[in-house]
Amino acid sequence: xxxxxxxxxxxxxxDTPIIELRNLSRRFEKKLDFAGKLAKRLGAPVREETVHAVxxxxxSIRKGEVVGLVGESGCGKSxxxxxxxxxxxxxxxxxxxRGQDVRSLNPxxxxxxxxxxxxxxxxxxxxxxxxxxxxxxxxxxxxFHGLVPARGFDTYVDEQMRRAGLDxxxxxxxxxxxxxxxxxxxxxxxxxxxxxEFIVCDEAVAALDVSIxxxxxxxxxxxxxxxxxxxxxxxxxxxxxxHLSDRVVIMYLGRVVEQAPxxxxxxxxxxxxxVSLLSAVPRIEARKRAFTTVQGEIxxxxxxxSGCHFHPRCPHAHERCxxxxxxxxxxxxxxxxxxxxxxxx
Amino acid sequence: xxxxxLDKAPVAPKEETPFRRFVSEFMASKIAVGGLLVFSIIxxxxxxxxxxxxxxxxxxxxxxxxxxxxxPGEVGGSGITHWLGTDDQGRDMLSGIMYGLRISLTxxxxxxxxxxxxxxxxxxLAAYAGxxxxxxxxxxxxxxxSFPTILAALMILAFLGKGIMNVVIALVIVxxxxxxxxxxxxxxxxxxxxxxxxxQCLALPTRRILFRHLLPNCLPPLIVVGTIQVARAIAxxxxxxxxxxxxxxxxxxxxxxxxxxxEYMLSGxxxxxxxxxxxxxxxxxxxxxxGDHLRDVLNPRLKK
Amino acid sequence: xxxxxxxxxxxxxxxxRAGVVKxxxxxxxxxGRGKVLGLVGESGSGKSxxGFSIxxxxxxxxxxxxxxxxxxxxxxxxxxxxxxxxLxxxxxxxxxxxxxxxxxxVLRVDTQMIExxxxxxxxxxxxxxxxxxxxxxxxxxxxxxxxxxxxxxxxxxxxxxxxxxxxxxxxxxxxxxxxxxxxxxxxxxxxxxxxxxxxxAATTGTxxxxxxxxxxxxxGLADDxxxxxxxxxxxxxEVSAVLDxxxxxxxxxxxxxxxxxxxxxxxxxxxxxxxxxxxxxxxGCAFRSRCARADxxxxxxxxxxxxxxxxxxxxxxxxxxEVAA
Numbered sequence: 001x002x003x004x005x006x007x008x009x010x011x012x013x014x015d016t017p018i019i020e021l022r023n024l025s026r027r028f029e030k031k032l033d034f035a036g037k038l039a040k041r042l043g044a045p046v047r048e049e050t051v052h053a054v055x056x057x058x059x060s061i062r063k064g065e066v067v068g069l070v071g072e073s074g075c076g077k078s079x080x081x082x083x084x085x086x087x088x089x090x091x092x093x094x095x096x097x098r099g100q101d102v103r104s105l106n107p108x109x110x111x112x113x114x115x116x117x118x119x120x121x122x123x124x125x126x127x128x129x130x131x132x133x134x135x136x137x138x139x140x141x142x143x144f145h146g147l148v149p150a151r152g153f154d155t156y157v158d159e160q161m162r163r164a165g166l167d168x169x170x171x172x173x174x175x176x177x178x179x180x181x182x183x184x185x186x187x188x189x190x191x192x193x194x195x196x197e198f199i200v201c202d203e204a205v206a207a208l209d210v211s212i213x214x215x216x217x218x219x220x221x222x223x224x225x226x227x228x229x230x231x232x233x234x235x236x237x238x239x240x241x242x243h244l245s246d247r248v249v250i251m252y253l254g255r256v257v258e259q260a261p262x263x264x265x266x267x268x269x270x271x272x273x274x275v276s277l278l279s280a281v282p283r284i285e286a287r288k289r290a291f292t293t294v295q296g297e298i299x300x301x302x303x304x305x306s307g308c309h310f311h312p313r314c315p316h317a318h319e320r321c322x323x324x325x326x327x328x329x330x331x332x333x334x335x336x337x338x339x340x341x342x343x344x345x
Numbered sequence: 346x347x348x349x350x351l352d353k354a355p356v357a358p359k360e361e362t363p364f365r366r367f368v369s370e371f372m373a374s375k376i377a378v379g380g381l382l383v384f385s386i387i388x389x390x391x392x393x394x395x396x397x398x399x400x401x402x403x404x405x406x407x408x409x410x411x412x413x414x415x416x417p418g419e420v421g422g423s424g425i426t427h428w429l430g431t432d433d434q435g436r437d438m439l440s441g442i443m444y445g446l447r448i449s450l451t452x453x454x455x456x457x458x459x460x461x462x463x464x465x466x467x468x469x470l471a472a473y474a475g476x477x478x479x480x481x482x483x484x485x486x487x488x489x490x491s492f493p494t495i496l497a498a499l500m501i502l503a504f505l506g507k508g509i510m511n512v513v514i515a516l517v518i519v520x521x522x523x524x525x526x527x528x529x530x531x532x533x534x535x536x537x538x539x540x541x542x543x544x545q546c547l548a549l550p551t552r553r554i555l556f557r558h559l560l561p562n563c564l565p566p567l568i569v570v571g572t573i574q575v576a577r578a579i580a581x582x583x584x585x586x587x588x589x590x591x592x593x594x595x596x597x598x599x600x601x602x603x604x605x606x607x608e609y610m611l612s613g614x615x616x617x618x619x620x621x622x623x624x625x626x627x628x629x630x631x632x633x634x635x636g637d638h639l640r641d642v643l644n645p646r647l648k649k
Numbered sequence: 650x651x652x653x654x655x656x657x658x659x660x661x662x663x664x665x666r667a668g669v670v671k672x673x674x675x676x677x678x679x680x681g682r683g684k685v686l687g688l689v690g691e692s693g694s695g696k697s698x699x700g701f702s703i704x705x706x707x708x709x710x711x712x713x714x715x716x717x718x719x720x721x722x723x724x725x726x727x728x729x730x731x732x733x734x735x736l737x738x739x740x741x742x743x744x745x746x747x748x749x750x751x752x753x754x755v756l757r758v759d760t761q762m763i764e765x766x767x768x769x770x771x772x773x774x775x776x777x778x779x780x781x782x783x784x785x786x787x788x789x790x791x792x793x794x795x796x797x798x799x800x801x802x803x804x805x806x807x808x809x810x811x812x813x814x815x816x817x818x819x820x821x822x823x824x825x826x827x828x829x830x831x832x833x834x835x836x837x838x839x840x841x842x843x844x845x846x847x848x849x850a851a852t853t854g855t856x857x858x859x860x861x862x863x864x865x866x867x868x869g870l871a872d873d874x875x876x877x878x879x880x881x882x883x884x885x886x887e888v889s890a891v892l893d894x895x896x897x898x899x900x901x902x903x904x905x906x907x908x909x910x911x912x913x914x915x916x917x918x919x920x921x922x923x924x925x926x927x928x929x930x931x932x933g934c935a936f937r938s939r940c941a942r943a944d945x946x947x948x949x950x951x952x953x954x955x956x957x958x959x960x961x962x963x964x965x966x967x968x969x970x971e972v973a974a
Contacts, residue, residue: 127540129561130562140549187543211902215919236836239908242913282839282868283865284892287868287888
């Protein structure tokens with residue numbers, strides 16, 4: 001079964017990336033309303049606030065790849081996932097679908113590109129419409145977009161449910177009648193029903209129990225093989241990402257700090273943030289050990305530190321880190337890191 | 346190791362659909378069931394009035410002014426026993442109340458329904474579109490709600506003139522804002538949920554997302570507000586008619602019946618105002634009892 | 650070794666409309682002085698209800714219906730609400746997953762902490778403030794004097810949890826019950842809090858019950874571990890014993906499904922099926938339907954067997970053979 005990994009590397013090299021992000025940014029602005037402006041005039045400490053949720057991210061994903069996107073809260077990984085999935089417009093930069101800017105596509109092509117990219121969400125309770133039956137949740141979009149003839153509808157829905165590991169006998173039921181793991185399977189069946197090629201998994205197993213997590217992760221891996229899928233797997237859980245990703249991207253406060261093949265990241269992490277993240281992960285092999293810690297808190301994205309965002313917490317920070325934003329540079333084949341320390345060596 | 350084994354046995358038993366659970370939880374309150382029972386009787390009586398009422402109070406041929414102001418229980422000239430007495434025109438009060446209920450209920454429910462359609466659509470739009478659309482709609486709502494309801498309704502009726510249709514229009518204008526605000530509130534919460542994002546991912550058109558995904562999930566609070574607003578509309582219509590600005594005098598609603606007997610209250614002929622008042626009270630209280638309990642049942646915060 | 654707390658055959662049931670849910674059904678364990686017990690289980694296993702039962706915070710329709718919770722020779726299951734209030738927050742403290750369960754959003758941190766001190770001890774306000782400041786310092790909050798004047802919303806999630814822990818520490822309790830206190834936190838922040846808690850447990854001699862679904866967290870923190878499934882402890886023992894050589898098929902499955910225990914890129918070992926509904930548990934072993942080893946013997950209810958020194962499992966077919974290999 002390890003053929004899953006081998007087979008990919010052979011096919012990917014030639015063609016263009018399935019998804020490419022160029023200088024993608026997303027800002028959230030909190031404008032002051034009338035009352036706010038008035039309060040400001042009167043000297044209240046309010047101001048218009050801007051959060052750079054995603055700050056000039058470049059990333060290309062080849063067909064068949066599994067890219068793990070890791071980061072802590074506020075790093076912008078979910079925002080990035082939503083821009084890739086086409087449900088949140090970027091503030092700046094472009095998303096290329098098979099080499100074409102998605103904004104330059106005509107409506108039919110744009111719809112096609114949107115359907116080819118689907119998303120699996122974190123919360124198996126909030127991600128299903130509580131007032132729809134499973135067959136409608138799964139079958140609505142294929143029916144609406146004419147992907148399935150009216151006569152074949154029932155068997156089509158059955159097939160989607162079975163593929164996600166659900167008994168089609170339950171298709172008349174409502175989401176609340178299912179357990180967390182089963183609901184996540186319904187969400188997967190819904191996404192697969194529109195025949196996507198690319199799937200964004202946003203913390204798709206984070207809300208599940210350990211034993212159910214393994215089931216869903218296995219399902220993801222099986223489906224990838226069966227349907228030749230490409231994944232952007234967003235997670236805060238490094239062990240999950242390590243297990244199924246080919247390549248790992250680490251984000252911190254809106255920026256990519258490191259990007260490398262999975263083995264590289266876990267064996268030879270370069271960026272100090274990645275190193276501290278790896279050391280902070282509790283391991284089941286550990287026994288009564290002293291937990292190593294990264295100093296300091298995650299700064300507020302409203303007011304990120306200057307220069308390298310990680311410098312206040314970094315054990316190796318020097319003057320340059322406080323003023324200059326480090327660029328993402330290739331330090332080994334396929335291994336990128338944004339750290340000034342690499343210039344010193 | 347393969348994953349082809351299907352997940353069997355859902356957690357909840359099959360019978361437990363959301364609707365059935367709602368019904369069984371509603372039925373758990375004796376007071377609410379009592380309210381529902383009383384209200385159902387009132388509706389049936391109103392519906393069947395032409396067949397069960399002793400006389401048709403709108404048919405002047407059946408009314409004899411000589412029977413005016415008969416006490417409850419007296420037998421009139423036409424041989425009818427007037428169990429609730431008659432008014433100054435000689436109309437049978439029981440029949441008047443039955444027919445009056447028809448008007449009151451039609452006006453109340455009809456205006457609430459139209460106001461609900463208008464308000465819910467605007468509220469939904471405000472929540473989903475956001476920005477300027479939201480601001481304009483919600484400032485209109487604020488404006489509407491800052492006016493005393495009675496005053497606004499009086500002004501509208503003074504402009505439009507009397508008549509059942511005009512009363513309905515006036516009530517819609519003063520009530521829609523409640524629905525708009527309610528729907529916007531719950532739609533703002535619901536639209537941030539992931540199933541809306543999922544629907545966007547599936548490239549479904551906005552209209553479909555609004556009415557098939559968002560609206561059904563905003564219904565519970567709307568039902569609660571709707572129930573209470575029906576009661577409010579009935580009371581408001583009664584008030585307007587009492588003040589002489591509502592329904593025409595030939596087709597009296599409960600409010601007008603009360604007004605008719607008002608001047609005789611102190612001369613001992615209490616029944617002309619009293620019984621229509623009781624009917625109005627019972628109607629409104631029964632609706633409110635249902636509404637209060639509905640709020641408990643449909644409030645997700647009170648769920649365990 | 651003296652025990653701080655001994656729980657014997659605890660039973661907490663919820664009397665719902667749909668039937669009686671035996672959330673905790675005969676749980677027994679002992680927490681030694683200065684020891685950390687990891688109480689591990691998935692959702693619905695009864696781990697949190699066990700914690701709430703000890704501190705007397707089970708809400709209706711739930712009720713402790715049987716068993717003993719022995720603390721200093723007293724049975725906490727039988728004492729009055731007033732006596733419980735005296736112990737709670739004083740001798741026994743609880744830390745919740747959501748620190749806002751402890752913190753009042755509209756009061757300044759110093760107000761809350763000083764009130765907490767004064768609630769159980771007769772000291773003047775200045776001493777109380779000192780104690781509050783020391784407690785904040787102990788959990789690693791920088792410039793505690795300044796932070797005391799803040800409101801909870803001015804803290805980040807990790808800092809709030811630290812404040813909640815500081816409040817729990819104010820009276821130097823003998824026992825702290827922590828219910829998934831780091832689950833909602835980021836990895837680096839979780840690491841910081843675990844480090845602080847570990848230090849505190851070692852220096853103050855406070856006993857700790859750490860309730861979590863995450864085996865990896867208790868692996869590095871706890872002395873003993875108890876694994877719960879469907880309201881019962883299915884395996885207990887020393888951390889190394891249970892994690893290195895698990896006996897119960899459920900524990901074996903849980904540990905096996907952790908990604909780092911699997912070869913990269915290969916299917917994870919998984920436990921089939923899902924947690925049974927507590928409303929209609931089948932007779933016998935509750936794990937039967939998901940267990941590869943189950944046979945007709947498992948239709949009987951297994952007892953918690955002493956299978957190795959210091960390690961017990963509720964199973965007729967434990968994984969004993971692995972120890973030889």
